[in-house]
Amino acid sequence: AQSVTQPDIHITVSEGASLELRCNYSYGATPYLFWYVQSPGQGLQLLLKYFSGDTLVQGIKGFEAEFKRSQSSFNLRKPSVHWSDAAEYFCAVGAPDEGTDKLIFGTGTRLQVFP
């Protein structure tokens, strides 16, 4: 079965600084990969997804992520963080070879942004 790990529980950055959130997955084949953002008390919003093709994926709100098969990673990046980016970020993995499109979520990374 697939699994996903987000090593950083909490990250703090200054507004305007660059950001990288780490995500590592475990799956025998090429997984489907997702990044979601959750504001307090809210549901999840999809930032971007990777199914196949170009390993650098552009998403909404200026985010991008790069799929690196050799490292089993799908790290999320943003060149300049805004205060409104403060939220919880979840990486999720799907297993297209298993006949189901359910997602397994990582434990999340909480992002704090200081002015």
Next chain:
Amino acid sequence: GAVVSQHPSWVICKSGTSVKIECRSLDFQATTMFWYRQFPKQSLMLMATSNEGSKATYEQGVEKDKFLINHASLTLSTLTVTSAHPEDSSFYICSARPDLYEQYFGPGTRLTVT
């Protein structure tokens, strides 16, 4: 487009009572909806997959007699927490799928059982 609503957004109930949570896809049809549970500051745990017109598929460890799921139409799925107890207090989130791997999430329902 692709809006999912949940009702209620917050509910408080007494121990032993049942609570129904609705999940609606407002502008698309969803043959499949998912129900998740999220504890404070933790990740989402998939509880069950709800399929329109058929029985839900529950994840291992989820009591299907306690968490009743009904997917009566292509736009509505309901989760009923039966005989709720304080340990059932949690944030419940649904998602609806208009297409494979296209999950859109509702805003969540916070359940507090006293």
